[in-house]
Amino acid sequence: MKKELTFTLNGEAINAEVDPQWTLLYLLREVLELTGTKEGCGYGECGACTVVIDGQAVNSCLYPVMEAEGKTVTTIEGLASRNGQLHPIQTAFINEGAVQCGFCTPGMIMSATALLDTKDKPTEEEIKDAVAGNLCRCTGYVKIIDAIKSVAGGR
Amino acid sequence: MDNLTTLEQKLQLGLAVQPKVNMENLTTVGQKIPKRDAPPKVIGAAQYIQDVKVPGMLYGKILYSKHPHAKILKLDTSKAEKLAGVRSVITAADMPATFRIGVMKDNPPLKTGKVLSIRDEIAAVAATSQEIAEEALSLIEVEYEVLPGIFDPLEAMKEGAILLHEEAKSNVLKMPWKLVCGDVEAAKKESAFIVQDTFSTPWVTHCCLGTSGCIAQFDTKDNLTMYSNTQIPSLAQNDYVEALNAFGLKNRRVRIIQAVIGGGFGSKLDTYSYEYIAMILALKTRKPVKIIFTREEEFFATSPRQCTITKISQGCDKEGRLTFREMEMILDNGAYTSWGATTPSVMMLPISSLYKVPNVKYTAKCVYTNNTYSQAMRGYGNPQATFAIESSLDQLAEVAGIDPYELRMKNANEPGELTPQNFKITSCGMKECMDEVVKRLDWKGKHGKGTGKGVGMASLIHVGGGARVYKSDGCGTIIKMDDFGKVDVFTGASDIGQGSDTIVAQIVAEVLGIPIDDVNVINNDTDICPWDVGVHASRTTFVAGNSALGAALKIKAQILEVAAKLLDEDPVWLDIKNGVVFSTKNNEKTTPLGKALRKVHYALGGKMLMAEYFYDPPNANFDKDFKGNLSVSYAYGAHGVEVEVDKETGQVKILDYIAAHDVGKAINPLLLEGQIYGGGLQGIGYALGEKMIYEKGELKNGNFLDYKMPTAKDIPPVQAVIVETDEKDGPFGAKGIGEPGLVPTAPAIANAIYDAVGVRIKDLPITPEKVLKALKEKEKKG
Numbered sequence: 001m002k003k004e005l006t007f008t009l010n011g012e013a014i015n016a017e018v019d020p021q022w023t024l025l026y027l028l029r030e031v032l033e034l035t036g037t038k039e040g041c042g043y044g045e046c047g048a049c050t051v052v053i054d055g056q057a058v059n060s061c062l063y064p065v066m067e068a069e070g071k072t073v074t075t076i077e078g079l080a081s082r083n084g085q086l087h088p089i090q091t092a093f094i095n096e097g098a099v100q101c102g103f104c105t106p107g108m109i110m111s112a113t114a115l116l117d118t119k120d121k122p123t124e125e126e127i128k129d130a131v132a133g134n135l136c137r138c139t140g141y142v143k144i145i146d147a148i149k150s151v152a153g154g155r
Numbered sequence: 156m157d158n159l160t161t162l163e164q165k166l167q168l169g170l171a172v173q174p175k176v177n178m179e180n181l182t183t184v185g186q187k188i189p190k191r192d193a194p195p196k197v198i199g200a201a202q203y204i205q206d207v208k209v210p211g212m213l214y215g216k217i218l219y220s221k222h223p224h225a226k227i228l229k230l231d232t233s234k235a236e237k238l239a240g241v242r243s244v245i246t247a248a249d250m251p252a253t254f255r256i257g258v259m260k261d262n263p264p265l266k267t268g269k270v271l272s273i274r275d276e277i278a279a280v281a282a283t284s285q286e287i288a289e290e291a292l293s294l295i296e297v298e299y300e301v302l303p304g305i306f307d308p309l310e311a312m313k314e315g316a317i318l319l320h321e322e323a324k325s326n327v328l329k330m331p332w333k334l335v336c337g338d339v340e341a342a343k344k345e346s347a348f349i350v351q352d353t354f355s356t357p358w359v360t361h362c363c364l365g366t367s368g369c370i371a372q373f374d375t376k377d378n379l380t381m382y383s384n385t386q387i388p389s390l391a392q393n394d395y396v397e398a399l400n401a402f403g404l405k406n407r408r409v410r411i412i413q414a415v416i417g418g419g420f421g422s423k424l425d426t427y428s429y430e431y432i433a434m435i436l437a438l439k440t441r442k443p444v445k446i447i448f449t450r451e452e453e454f455f456a457t458s459p460r461q462c463t464i465t466k467i468s469q470g471c472d473k474e475g476r477l478t479f480r481e482m483e484m485i486l487d488n489g490a491y492t493s494w495g496a497t498t499p500s501v502m503m504l505p506i507s508s509l510y511k512v513p514n515v516k517y518t519a520k521c522v523y524t525n526n527t528y529s530q531a532m533r534g535y536g537n538p539q540a541t542f543a544i545e546s547s548l549d550q551l552a553e554v555a556g557i558d559p560y561e562l563r564m565k566n567a568n569e570p571g572e573l574t575p576q577n578f579k580i581t582s583c584g585m586k587e588c589m590d591e592v593v594k595r596l597d598w599k600g601k602h603g604k605g606t607g608k609g610v611g612m613a614s615l616i617h618v619g620g621g622a623r624v625y626k627s628d629g630c631g632t633i634i635k636m637d638d639f640g641k642v643d644v645f646t647g648a649s650d651i652g653q654g655s656d657t658i659v660a661q662i663v664a665e666v667l668g669i670p671i672d673d674v675n676v677i678n679n680d681t682d683i684c685p686w687d688v689g690v691h692a693s694r695t696t697f698v699a700g701n702s703a704l705g706a707a708l709k710i711k712a713q714i715l716e717v718a719a720k721l722l723d724e725d726p727v728w729l730d731i732k733n734g735v736v737f738s739t740k741n742n743e744k745t746t747p748l749g750k751a752l753r754k755v756h757y758a759l760g761g762k763m764l765m766a767e768y769f770y771d772p773p774n775a776n777f778d779k780d781f782k783g784n785l786s787v788s789y790a791y792g793a794h795g796v797e798v799e800v801d802k803e804t805g806q807v808k809i810l811d812y813i814a815a816h817d818v819g820k821a822i823n824p825l826l827l828e829g830q831i832y833g834g835g836l837q838g839i840g841y842a843l844g845e846k847m848i849y850e851k852g853e854l855k856n857g858n859f860l861d862y863k864m865p866t867a868k869d870i871p872p873v874q875a876v877i878v879e880t881d882e883k884d885g886p887f888g889a890k891g892i893g894e895p896g897l898v899p900t901a902p903a904i905a906n907a908i909y910d911a912v913g914v915r916i917k918d919l920p921i922t923p924e925k926v927l928k929a930l931k932e933k934e935k936k937g
Contacts (some may be wrong), residue, residue: 030257035206036418038200040364041450045859048364074201090197094189097825099653100833102196103203103364103417128867135859137362138652140832141867 007068010078020023025049025060027068028075036076037108040135047134050107057114057130067101076106079113087152089113096147100138108134112148121152168769170721172726173893174711176666183664185888187825191656191676192415204368204384204414205447212370213242215436215446216288217293217429219448219456220270223525223852224304227268227277227297234294235280240287243439244295246278250435254401256394256426259328261320262491262528264428269302271319271490271561272525274456276428276576276861281436281444284469304852308464308487310521319523328488329523332499334781335696336507336575337514342479346470350550353466354543354917356488356901358847359840360459362864364486365417367457371433378408379434382445384416386423386651387689388681389805390625393516394426398434413679420837421531424691425493429456429497454857458530459847461486461495461521465543466709469512470868475557477566479514482506488521488528491742495529496521497848498536500624501692502665503781505540505898507576508789510548510566511614515575525852533834536895537617538841538901542795542919545613545902549909554567558602560593563614568791570880577782578789582880582890584792584817585614589874591815592795605913608810610793611906613899619819619881619890620787621772622692629771629917630699632706633686634663636714638756638765640734641673642750647687650678653893654826659703661822662886666707667714668731670747685767693790693891696822698772705768715765718751719904772884788882790890792816792834794899796871798907805927807843807873807908817878820888824877831875834896840865842901844920 002017009032018027028034028051037060040048044062051060052074079087087113092098099105108131115122115130124131127148128141136144163173195201232244247267247428256262266275278295282288305311305319309327319326343349370382379399385391388411395409416423429446436444448456466483488496499519507515552559564586570581593599601610621628644663648654655674664671678684687699711731718736719726722744729738737752738744755761775783797811811911814835821827844863848855856862881888901919909915914929 006812029206034199035202038203038365039205040366041859043450043458043858043860046364059239076197079665080198086194086197088754093197094193097187097189097759097829099193099196100654101365101416102192104203105196111196111629115711120778126740127211128870131867134899136363137364137420137837137864138833140577140834140836140873141870142873143829145867145870 003066004070005066007070008072010074020066022065023061024051024063024065024068027065028060034075034077038103038106044101046109047111048104050110050134051066052110052114055114055117057111076110079109089116089148092147092151096143096150098139104134104136106145108136116151124149136140162704162744163708165171166701166708168705168708170709170712172712172715174708175730181665181856183661184822186823188657188661188671188823190436190654190826191660192650196503201415203365203384203417205365207370207382207414209370209372209443212445213281213442214285214288214442215279215281215284215433216292217276217432218292220273220275220277222270222299222560223475224300224302225270225299226302228269228297229296230277231296232278234296235291238291238294240283241260241280241291242283242442243281243436244278244291245435245439249439251401256396256431256494258494259492259495262428264431266366267288272527273854274527276432279432279436281440288659304525306524306852308485308524308900311522311524316319319525326523328496328523330496330521332519334503334507334515334517334576334693339481339514339516341481342514343470346478347473348551348555349470350466350547350554352547352550352917353464354546355464356462356539356542356848357846357918358459358462359525360457361420361422361453363418363420363422364447366450367429368445369430369433370443370445371437371675377404380410381411381412382412384423385411385415386419388413388649389647389686390689391426392681395753398431403489411681413474416649416651419690420533421535423689424531425687433516441654443854451857453528454862454933455854458495458528461498461529461531463538463539467543467547469551471551471555473711475562475565476556477510480506481516482510484519486519486521488523489526490523491528493528494531499874500781501778502536503576504618505537505544505616507546507570508574508578509541510563511568511572513575526849532897533837537894537898541613541615541898542901545899545901546915549906560589560598560612563571563589568616577784579784581884582790582819582882583789583791583894584878584880585793587878588791588793588815588817589614591794591878592813595813595874596795596797598613601797602910605910607799607911609798609907609911610795610797611910612793613906615791615895615898617895617898618786618791619697621694621698621774621886622786623776624692625688625773627688627771628694628698628774630687631700631767631769631771632702633685633709633767634706634765636710636752638749638753640669640752641675642667643675644703645677645684646699646703647685648678649690651690653695653830654823655699656821657826658696658700658898662700663707664702667711669734673734674695684691688874691892693892693895696889697885698770700889702768702770704886705770706766709766709768710764713766714748714751715757717728718746721746721751721754727816754822771782787884788819788890790817790892790895790908792899793896796907797901798904798911800908800911800926800936802912802930805923805930807921807926809839812873813876814873814896815876815878816892817880818892819882819885819890820879821877822887822889826877827877830892831896833897834867834872834894835873835900836870838897838900839869841919842921846920874917
């Protein structure tokens with residue numbers, strides 16, 4: 001039984017017919033074809049599917065799609081401005097060498113965004129806490145933390 | 156130094172026009188240039204295999220065995236076949252009965268009669284959705300007769316043990332790894348000090364964030380296109396052609412298109428059952444079929460780093476000079492054979508040649524069990540061997556009464572050395588790396604205090620100039636110029652996140668004197684990319700780098716030749732800078748590169764500029780005694796660590812971590828540091844937490860909650876130290892760095908723990924429980 005869902009996605013009003021059994025990740029990837037959000041485990045342990053909902057970083061693979069009703073959702077595709085200008089955190093990830101295979105990158109950036117939107121100058125511990133749920137096997141996290149720090153300092 | 160002829164001669168290009176490459180004023184090489192594919196990755200535009208869709212595509216799912224050792228009495232797929240949306244259900248009957256995959260050709264992609272491990276594939280379905288495919292699997296009825304299993308290699312080696320592969324007549328693989336250099340027995344008699352002990356390491360897994368997957372698609376003539384995340388496109392192509400032949404499809408074409416690869420670390424160095432299952436499903440349905448592993452499958456159905464049991468004995472003379480090293484190793488091979496079984500070949504490298512040790516004896520046995528089968532993983536056996544060697548070396552230092560650093564320096568490798576296994580050591584920064592470690596750790600101030608805090612170190616040797624493990628160690632590059640002075644570089648080198656896309660572009664940009672943004676690297680399609688033996692053995696910067704260098708020099712010679720005519724100048728005086736060809740003699744003679752190229756393209760009887768170069772390094776396969784100069788150069792490094800051990804909880808906290816690496820030359824320090832940090836943290840995971848827990852052939856912790864892969868909270872303060880030794884055969888002096896970062900981590904930490912609290916943990920991972928137990932035992936002994 002499909003239901004109607006209305007929410008704001010990357011700044012645009014979305015009206016979608018959804019199966020209430022779906023996760024938000026399913027709607028994003030399989031229906032709306034926003035494949036920037038990744039599925040790394042499907043049970044909320046790797047953070048590759050992180051999106052920002054009403055300012056909070058959320059594992060979209062665990063998030064029942066109907067919960068998004070009336071909320072504001074931002075995915076990695078919605079971070080750059082409409083003229084293609086990258087968000088400072090995206091530029092920092094590029095320039096600081098925080099990207100290797102890149103599979104964790106969208107989720108990592110979304111967790112970082114949620115942090116930076118609430119804290120101007122997070123400490124290193126706060127940065128580590130914010131991305132503790134985002135697994136990365138390539139980078140050893142050092143340059144990811146450097147990238148987030150560089151933006152925090154520059155704001 | 157004007158090094159153009161050296162580069163040209165080194166690569167034996169025989170060019171009529173000899174282009175200049177000024178080694179002193181490098182503009183692109185040596186710079187911290189961001190990874191080329193980072194922009195699409197940070198906006199979510201990079202397409203991984205998970206993201207690729209082909210019109211009409213079906214979804215494949217695999218049914219695995221419920222038992223690690225059992226007879227299949229009945230396999231009934233009829234209910235699954237009737238489910239709406241199911242397009243095909245296949246079993247072993249749908250594949251040629253004799254078709255096998257793997258290093259020993261002992262692995263049928265779909266099993267019948269008997270299953271030998273929990274990851275044995277017994278049936279598969281293709282359906283119109285993932286959900287239907289999953290439901291169909293649950294409708295397949297299997298009846299098993301459970302058989303007693305063998306889960307311990309020592310048990311499997313016993314007389315009368317149940318045979319996994321009856322036709323093999325033994326559970327010990329017919330791969331007799333044996334290296335003998337000098338006379339170990341005589342050396343033992345002459346040794347002043349000898350230590351001996353046993354060390355063991357667990358299964359650990361790659362944990363690529365992007366799980367395995369592929370899409371198999373056939374055209375009307377049964378040519379195969381495989382969307383893949385392989386790290387060995389040319390060799391996978393060969394495997395697939397063989398498979399198609401076996402399926403009765405002779406003389407067909409295979410094209411492999413690599414999606415963006417979500418991590419490799421060795422896991423994609425072989426081809427696997429699921430790929431052949433996807434092919435059969437695609438043939439049966441005449442539709443593209445996609446198989447994507449769940450995280451659960453990624454844990455239990457891919458091949459981990461092999462676990463080892465190592466007996467080691469080492470000795471030295473009164474002055475601390477190493478006299479011999481003897482090692483015996485047993486590897487759990489699991490039920491089938493992939494590259495894991497060949498890792499003893501790389502273990503030999505540190506065993507024979509980490510420090511100067513004149514007499515060496517090493518044997519290794521790989522043993523079939525009903526466990527998971529192993530594969531390549533970053534370091535390829537080196538971490539297991541180095542854990543034993545470097546832990547044992549600290550034990551030797553203690554009995555000999557020598558500081559472990561002094562002992563290591565006394566025996567350190569040096570340039571110009573010929574090691575007992577016949578490795579020709581060219582550049583070698585081992586001592587410099589160790590010196591960086593002791594200086595930065597304040598070794599002298601901190602070692603030997605035993606105050607609950609302690610320092611430890613360990614070194615590494617690894618191949619750094621390719622590794623001739625196959626008959627070829629080659630890689631091809633093609634360069635094509637467009638009308639505007641921009642270049643397309645087609646390389647055989649795959650990018651698995653390590654940054655070969657950027658390194659290749661930097662080398663080409665440097666040689667051609669053009670901005671790096673004018674270099675487009677194409678590296679993911681066997682239809683257009685040249686041959687390469689694969690991403691392994693830390694070989695890509697060295698081998699693909701030299702290949703790109705050769706192709707770039709060749710095309711530069713062509714450019715200078717046509718520009719010479721245009722400018723009426725002898726090409727010997729011409730060079731290119733920032734995309735402009737100019738005369739070094741007459742500053743009025745210049746032309747933008749694009750203009751020169753257009754002149755060639757549009758001229759009557761014109762031509763196009765294109766160059767190719769295949770670089771196969773002058774290294775050697777091992778001879779029958781496992782000796783020979785496997786690599787053109789060798790990578791060195793040393794890690795030092797300071798730890799604090801909580802005697803109440805057994806918790807080990809890393810206070811400081813120094814990772815110094817001799818890389819020849821840092822072509823891109825930004826990416827290089829990324830390899831060191833990333834490798835280092837994998838090593839820390841290996842040392843302190845990661846272990847696949849197999850009980851009676853079943854994986855008990857196959858998820859990210861229970862398998863302790865390090866998170867951002869687990870990183871210690873870490874310094875990546877780059878030591879440059881200018882390797883004469885490397886591209887711009889570079890050597891490999893892909894694997895070394897994790898090789899010495901575990902023993903450095905184990906040694907630091909011993910220095911802190913006097914207990915030696917010989918079985919990885921070093922968990923708080925093990926430390927606590929060892930502390931209690933030590934207390935008992937007083």
